[in-house]
Amino acid sequence: MIELSDVHKAFGANRVLRGVNLTIDTGTSMVIIGGSGSGKSVLLKCILGLVRPDSGTITLDGQDVTQGDRDAFLARFGMLFQGGALFDSLPVWQNVAFRLLRGSLKRPASEAREIALEKLRRVGLTPDVADKFPAELSGGMQKRVGLARAIAAEPEIIFFDEPTTGLDPIMSGVINELIREIVVEMGATAMTITHDMTSVRAIADNVAMLHDGVIQWTGPVGKMDDSGDPYLDQFIHGRAEGPIAAVR
């Protein structure tokens, strides 16, 4: 279980997180929604330790994430980055098997390649892409490779940062379906940040809306449409009028 308690983070005068409280239960899929620049990515990076919160606590299974063995902590996570964040200098299979080729999870190259090919197959890519470089792939294929890399070491917790941004509706649907299948199949805890409402409905068990640096609303995805919260209503229906200013 991941628990965030009164998490604050500011960049200069810009107070991005102003006391975030959130709980993500083990084995569930939580989707964080919110406008552009609302701090969703910062929140996710705070959990991973890529950004240090100014105050507040973040725990994973009761253990403060800033304490203890960092490698062991990170080994429990997989992450799909918004732009894929694939390493340009490495072929696709080495990107997918990155964790399996070095560090504590290191194994022979042939075995790592086999696992990479299997994960590529799992995300619908054929073995012939394995030896290509990321720049030779389309945006959708890069996203799938990123997804294969996120699940390669079979992590307990997977983060998805804007998984469908920049993809056409069909490819978005494919990625959403893959994420849902993989999370269910692996029994992983998932945390996704997005403002694509189709993704939210396809991926989420629970939804949390981040607005003005705090969690404005949180609950099961089924209750999202009749929450009665004017902020959430405006966001999910994409209305220009409402409590959230259109010009931010």
Place this chain on the structure above:
Amino acid sequence: MNMIAAFLAALGRSVLAGLAGMGRFALFASETVSHLARPPFYWREFGHALMQIGWLSLPVVGMTALFTGGALALQIYAGGARFNAETVVPSIVAIGLTRELGPVLGGLMVAARVASSIAAEIGTMKVTEQIDALTTLSTNPMKYLTLPRVLAATLAVPLLVGVGDVIGIMGGFMVGVGRLDFGAGTYLKTTIDFLETWDVVSGLIKGAVFGCIVALMGCYHGMNSGRGAQGVGGATKTAVVAASVLILAANYVLTEVFFST
């Protein structure tokens, strides 16, 4: 009065920002060095960096040394003729190249070629979240990106300087024999007789320091690159300028240390 206060405040802010920058760089450099003692060491990245920084810089360093050696021979001959001292050409070419021009020009050429490419590569990795991705994949970016490059440059640049010294002396030899009527045997004998081991070794030590400066500057500015294409472009430019200026400053300091009497 207010204008003076504003000027002093602006000056203070600049000085503080400069000191903070130096502090950040010192921490960056010491963290890089500290990773030497902590496994794992990424041999593959080190080999790749050695190839990129050393082997692929050889043509540009070699050409620079060749033409510099030739031009130096012509200049020393013309200058020496004023004192009827034309015979000093081989020895001054050799000493000038091994002590000063070889390491400094080699270092500057490597700064132009390598500091820019390291800063652009790491800067692009930063803005496309590849550095964050490394961290989430349990790989320390300093250990994976910075240490192999700094170590490779520190080892490769002295080798480049050594090869450049030989090529530069050959450039002087070709001009001396071909244009200035020196005998081939006399030119080489004079070069060898006057050149001391310390002339060469001091240049190689300078090369190691310059290599370290080049890679550290490339990595530091790449890791601290701003957002977008403009940020990466700015980091690349700053890395090359800072590396070049630091090479010239370090050259003066090292020359003082090695040769002041």
